[in-house]
Amino acid sequence: MSNVDAAPTEVACVASLFAGVLHPREVPLGGPRAIRVRRTLPQRERSLIGAWCFADHYGPHDVRGGTGMDVPPHPHTGLQTVSWLFSGEVEHRDSAGVHAMVRPGELNLMTAGAGICHSEVSTGNTTVLHGVQLWVALPDGARDTGRDFAHYAPPRRTVGGATVQVFLGELEGERSPVHTFTPLLGAQLDLDPGAEVTLSIDDTFEHGVLLDRGEVEACGSVLAVADLAYQAPGHSALHLANRGDGPARLMLLGGAPFGEQLVMWWNFVGRSHDDIVAYREQWQNHDARFGAVDGYRGTVTRLPAPPLPHATLRPRPAPGV
Known part of the structure; x- marks a missing residue:
């Protein structure tokens, strides 16, 4: 999925002392009539959790008679995208030649590496679209790796009053076979009404x-929809309690603290202003770095990059550091 902000600000992805709850902001996905998503990560207070550097939550959207999700071909560098649905179906196409469907409870992990472009379109089978889109920053030694794609349907395991699906990393004896370039955890947890679970x-x-x-x-803290609560390293347990009358669902993201400074602007992750300028220019000039998507049938053939801000993009000191 793309960051379709018309005037995206650069994000300095650096370590932070912030520990608390991040609240989302709403942004449109693909234009004024498009669905809106809740973006919780990155924020000025905290831009990374492990290597997780971006988190959008969307839905449930009834897309019957509407535009649904239609994100034209757009580029990425230096990251992996994690697509995870709760309901609906999304068609994925990318410049590595992959054509795949994103379905509920199944991981689609795309590695951009040095450069890729892709499109994401909800299918005619979709009535309600609901899910998350997550990005993982690649470490410096892997940021120019080749394009790749992985699919995995994790099993459901009961842990106390919770059902757990581990799509990346390991939790409570369940381990995903999907390769990551830094130590990570990604899982969906469904909590029964009144359940309390210590993981x-x-x-x-x-x-x-x-x-x-x-x-x-x-x-x-008691969370609202799309809130993200942070827990620092040094804890061997995580306690979760469903305080509502009905079932609850959450995503658990984890990872070793990411020890590198990054600059993230639009859909690019780099290490410097010059990196971002070069990526943008290459995308605008149809450079082979990103390739092309075959089979996308939208009216807009590719998303143009927004104008760069009138300032040098550079990492900023983290709050409190």
Whole structure:
């Protein structure tokens, strides 16, 4: 999925002392009539959880008779995209020649590496579109790796009053076979009404709890939809409590603290202003770095890059550091 902000600001992805709850902001996905998404990560207070650097939550949207999701071909560098649906179906096409469907409870992981472009379009089978789109920053040694794509349908496992699906990393004895370039955790958890669960977690990781539905207490706070609660490294357990009358659902994201400074602008992750300028110019000039998507049938053949801000893009010191 693309960051379709008309005037995106650069994000300095650096370590932060912030520990609390991040609240989302709404942005349109693809134009004035498009669906709106709730963007919780990145923010000035915290731009990374492990290598997780972007989190959009959308839906549930009834897309019957509407435009649904239609994101034309657009570029990425230096990251992996994680597509995860709760309902609906999305058609994925990319310049590595991959044509795949994103379906509920199934991971689609696209590696951009040095450069890729892709499109994402909800299908005619979709009545309600609901899911998350997540990005993972690649470490410097892997940011120019080749394009790749992985699909995985994780099993559902019961842990106390929770059902767990681990799509990246390891949790409570379940391990995903999907390769990541830094130590990561990604899982969906469904909590029964009134359930309280304590999960054993890697104490070297930092963790984020992103709420999809219900009322869940995590890290000492009761979350609203698309809120993200942060827990710092040094904890070997994570306690979750469903405080609502119905079922609750959340995404658990974790990873080893990312020790590199990044500059993220629009759909590019780089290390400097010059990186971003070069990526933008190459995309605008149809450079082979990104390739082309075959089979996309929208009226706009590709998303143009927005204008760069009138300032040098550079990492900023993190708040409180």
